[in-house]
Amino acid sequence: MWAGYREAMARDDEDSRWPRRLYQDGAEPDPRFTLANERTFLAWIRTALALMAGGVGIEALNAVSGHPDPLRTALAVLLLLAGTLCSATAFTRWMITERALRLGRPLPAPRLAPVLGYGLGVIGLLACVLVFLTGW
Numbered sequence: 176m177w178a179g180y181r182e183a184m185a186r187d188d189e190d191s192r193w194p195r196r197l198y199q200d201g202a203e204p205d206p207r208f209t210l211a212n213e214r215t216f217l218a219w220i221r222t223a224l225a226l227m228a229g230g231v232g233i234e235a236l237n238a239v240s241g242h243p244d245p246l247r248t249a250l251a252v253l254l255l256l257a258g259t260l261c262s263a264t265a266f267t268r269w270m271i272t273e274r275a276l277r278l279g280r281p282l283p284a285p286r287l288a289p290v291l292g293y294g295l296g297v298i299g300l301l302a303c304v305l306v307f308l309t310g311w
Contacts, residue, residue, distance in 0.1 A: 197270055201277030212272050219265035222291075226258030246305050253298050261291060 192198045234251035237243050264287050271283050 194270065197274055197277070200274070201279070204273075204276040208276050209273065212269060212276065215272070216265055216269040219261055219268065219287075223258045223262035223265065226254050226261060226295075230254030230258065244305075244309060246301075246309070250298065250301055250305060253294075253301070257291065257294055257298065261287065 230251040230253070233247055233254065237247040237251065268283075268285070268287065274280075275282050
């Protein structure tokens with residue numbers, strides 16, 4: 176019964192789901208895997224928002240300090256760019272993973288994770304240097 180229901184729902188949803196090219200291939204995966212993929216996408220979006228909020232916050236503190244510092248501005252820009260990169264790649268990552276689930280292929284390696292991990296490590300070191308140099 177469940178399999179028949181899923182097939183009927185998949186046929187009904189083919190025209191209404193976006194991106195259509197994703198749902199044209201393969202079979203409908205177990206909903207638990209699709210929902211886990213969606214939660215991962217939302218986690219990447221939350222990470223992007225946190226990075227951007229950090230960048231905006233640093234620049235706001237820079238603006239009200241009375242002595243704008245180009246190093247603080249650079250740190251804020253780096254955080255904003257990291258958030259933008261994370262946000263821009265989150266949907267692509269979701270779609271590639273969903274396609275792999277539908278086609279029964281291995282899941283792709285997380286390409287953004289090492290970039291974000293090492294990048295935030297460098298940004299953290301720069302923040303430490305900034306604190307040390309400016310007494311922030």
